[in-house]
Amino acid sequence: MSLNSAKFPAIVPLKGDRKLFNTVGFGKDLCTTFVKGTRLLASLNNISFVMPKMGLLQAHYFNTKRVFRIDFPDKPPKPFNDTGAPLTADLGTAHGTRLSKFAFNSTVELALQDTNLLKVESHPFHLRGCNFFVIGTGIGNFDPVKDPSKFNLVDPIERNTVGILLGVGPPFGVWFMHCHLELNTGWGLKMAFVVEDGTGADQSIQPPSKDLPPCYLFEN
Numbered sequence: 001m002s003l004n005s006a007k008f009p010a011i012v013p014l015k016g017d018r019k020l021f022n023t024v025g026f027g028k029d030l031c032t033t034f035v036k037g038t039r040l041l042a043s044l045n046n047i048s049f050v051m052p053k054m055g056l057l058q059a060h061y062f063n064t065k066r067v068f069r070i071d072f073p074d075k076p077p078k079p080f081n082d083t084g085a086p087l088t089a090d091l092g093t094a095h096g097t098r099l100s101k102f103a104f105n106s107t108v109e110l111a112l113q114d115t116n117l118l119k120v121e122s123h124p125f126h127l128r129g130c131n132f133f134v135i136g137t138g139i140g141n142f143d144p145v146k147d148p149s150k151f152n153l154v155d156p157i158e159r160n161t162v163g164i165l166l167g168v169g170p171p172f173g174v175w176f177m178h179c180h181l182e183l184n185t186g187w188g189l190k191m192a193f194v195v196e197d198g199t200g201a202d203q204s205i206q207p208p209s210k211d212l213p214p215c216y217l218f219e220n
Helices: 056-061 182-186
Strands: 018-030 038-044 047-049 094-096 100-102 108-114 125-127 132-134 157-159 173-179 190-195
Touching: 047 190, 056 173, 056 190, 173 182
Parallel strands: 018 108, 047 094, 100 190
Antiparallel strands: 018 038, 038 047, 125 173, 132 157, 173 190
């Protein structure tokens, strides 16, 4: 149902605080231990995620430096026809532990665009700790000018996993967004959102429990 044809008021926000556009892609990475000297990797916005030695939530809570960076791009660095002829070009995929940061209770519109880099595959994306509203899906290249008129803002499906998604409102903390195909996740097809605390005690990260085993906290 489009907003124009709806007879009922919208149940999701009509205006977001931030709009994100993430492309899903595959690539090749140099690796001298492999027979052909390369290995496959996966990325969001041409960044393949690197798992840190310390837990992200732990690093965020204790404000530990040099564990992750808050500079994940809101859109891919190089725009191209995502669904045209299969692309095999080396786009210079970066590696890093790079996250996006939101204010508490902010409204975020997220468009995930599958691509034809090396191979085409359906990716079941999961957002941990949060539910989101799927306000639109489609085939082909997402058009930020024309496609929003087709969004369902009246009775969208609320989910935590979808085969490529739109519309999030995460609570406080650090939350992974990743492909549920384990192989793709291992190749770096994931990222995470950092959500700042609110003003009240029930809107902030709770401290670790006093009886938390010391071995739970990893060394940096």
